[in-house]
Amino acid sequence: MSDVEVMIAPNVIEYPFRRTTGPVIGAFFTALREGFVVGVRGSDGRVIVPPAEYDPVTAEELTEIVEVGDAGEVVSWAWVAESLDGHPFDRPxxxxxxxxxxxxxxxxxxxxxxxxxxxxxxxxxxxxWRPARPGADDEVAEGVRYREGHIADIECFVPEGDR
Amino acid sequence: MRDIAVISFAQSPQVRRQPDLNEVEMLMPVVRDALAGAGITKDRVDFVCSASSDYLAGQAFSFVMTLDAVGPWPPISESHVDMDGAWAAYEAWVKMQMGHVDVALVYAYGKSSPGDIRRVLTRQLDPYYLGPLWPDSVSLAALQARCGLDAGSFTKADMAEVAARSRRDAKANAWAQLSGDDDPAELLGRDELVSPLHVHDCPPVTDGAAAVVLAAGDVARELCARPAWIRGIDHRIEPHALGLRDLTRSVSTEQAATAAGVADGPVQLAELHAPFTHQELILRSALGLGDDVVVNPSGGALCANAIMTAGLIRLGEAASRVTAGDADRAVAHATSGPCLQQNLVCVLEGE
Known part of the structure; x- marks a missing residue:
């Protein structure tokens, strides 16, 4: 059968939903837009970053937002030698x-x-960090991605000495 | 509890690309073979449960069209899960426990070839923290592997050994996509795909389908000389966020294994749904399997990994070896989600 010409129709799957993020995830994104990072305190007192709405063990609703630093330690890593479409970088x-x-x-x-x-x-x-969005009277630069309350407001992490 | 058994198993050739057959055409011979293996026609089937993903098929409610493979007329009782077929088997098992179903047909299929499966699987991730970064399935598994390597749980040589053994065992499996004799040291000499993972640590991209027939009590004994009785079955899930999990262990597999009673007797054989080499090592530990247990004699998911299907194949492979008399007590395992997030464990016994 492999010599039969197969009809192929391209089909791009989209994710065209808009959602409200609520008081926990929303707090995280609002903080990112302002240039800092928050987590939430779990039932056992540990600070969960990014914040979870419910405790992973007790399922208790979590509400105590806690500010954390914007630097830290690499716990594990994967080297992406060839990036895929959508990845944060189009280089390794x-x-x-x-x-x-x-x-x-x-x-x-x-x-x-x-x-x-x-x-x-x-x-x-x-x-x-990506740059803060300019004020209403300030000039907006062409082609710059400003912070907007999104996980990519942190463009990436870099070795601490290089920041 | 009712006694319920796997009495038949069939699968399609597991191949890299199956452009000539649509999902119905891919499934029809598999359903025919599964029913023939049980010595029945479709009028004996009380319940049909299927498993597939609309994200692979590229359209909503795609499973409805695939029902043509079983011929849903006159009207049949059926259900579907957007999960691996092992969970469809679980749903059928629950339905049979309720007492109104004696014979169930469970099938699963997945064609990964039309898209880029590493990217498609990112769409199962949470849409806030993970989805926008498109962390692909291989990268996430690589993060998990490095946790285990750093913790000293296993070495890259251990992982290469898993790959080589799987491919060697798959030589006896006519349905497998990959098989062969590979030297682990030679495999380790090749470039990494996503460090620390090499290509041999990762599953192939596969199109394939599979089906099992379940039967209860005396019906199973009537239809099968040696049914593979389900003595325990359970599935558990862990938090989605990788940061909330201990990636060196599989806690949900440990929990499911306890609930399914894996340790209540000796295990001779296990079919583990480990798409990545290090995941087999994590699962062996979570299930408490000793070195004397035969693991993945089929070659496992490292030699054929049809999405939504590879877990059901583990159940079918383990059951058919019990039915054949190769094992009296076997474990089948299926996984779903990034880095072994959700796990199903099933204990099968012969009589």
Whole structure:
């Protein structure tokens, strides 16, 4: 059958939903827009970053928002030698689990270094922030992605000394 | 509890790309073979449960069209899960426990070839913290593997050994996509795909389908000389966020194994749904399997990993080996979600 011409129709799946983020996830995104990071205190007192709405063990509703640092330690990392469409970079980079200062759980993000040899578990990294949105009277630069309350408001993490 | 058994198992050739057959055409011979294996026609089937993903098919309610593979006329009793077929088997098992169903047909299918499966799977991630970064399935598994390597739970040589053994065992499995004799040291010499994972640590991209027939009590004994009785079955899930989990363990597998009674007797054989080499090592530990247990004689998901299907194949492979008399007590396992988030464990016994 393989010599039969197969009809192919392209089909792009979209994700065209808008949602409200609520008091916990919303607090995280609002903080990102302002240039800092928050988590939430879990039932056992640990600080969960990014914040979870319900405790992963007790299922208790969590409400105590806690500010944490924007630098921390790499807990694990994966070197993406060939990036895929949608990835934070179109060049080699690392995905990493980063435990921010003051947090008890790591978060997933990208680390921008030139080569895998510059990555190691336990290394210190810091957030590289996108610029704050200019005020109403200020000039908006062409092609700049400003902070808007999105996980990509942190463009990536970089080795702490490089920030 | 009613006694319920797997009495038949069939699968399609598991291949990299199946462009010539649509899902119905891919399934029809599989359903025919599964029913023939039980020695029945479809009028003996009281309940049909299927498993597939609209994200692979590219349209909503795609499973409705695939019902043509079983011929839903006159009207049949059926259900569907957007999960691996092992969970469809679980739903059928629950329905049979309620007492109104004696024979159930469970099937699953997935064609990954039309899209980029690493990217498609990112759409199962939470849309706030993870989805916008498009962390693909291989990258997430690589994060998990490094946690285990850093903790000293296993080495890259252990992982390569899993790959080589799986491919060697798959030589006896005519349905497998990958098989062969590979030297683990040679595999380790090749480039990494997403460090620390090499290509041999990752599952192939597969199109495939599978089906099992379940039957209860005396009906199972009537239709099968040696039914594979389900003595325990349970599934558990962990938090979605990787940061909330201990990635060096599989806590949900440990919980499911306890509930299913894995340790209540000796295990001779296990079919583990471990798409990545390090995940087999994590699962062996979570299930408490000793070195004397035969693991993945089929070659496992490292040699054929049709999405939504590979877990049901583990159930079918384990059951057919019990039925064949190769094992008296076997474990089947299925997983779903990133980095072994959700796990199903089933204990099968011969009589």
């Amino acid at each position: 980079f690392a995905f990493a689990l980063v435990k921010l200062d003051g947090a008890d759980t790591p978060m997933l993000h990208a680390v921008d270094v030139a080569a895998a040899e510059q990555m190691r578990t336990g290394m210190r990294v810091a957030a590289r």
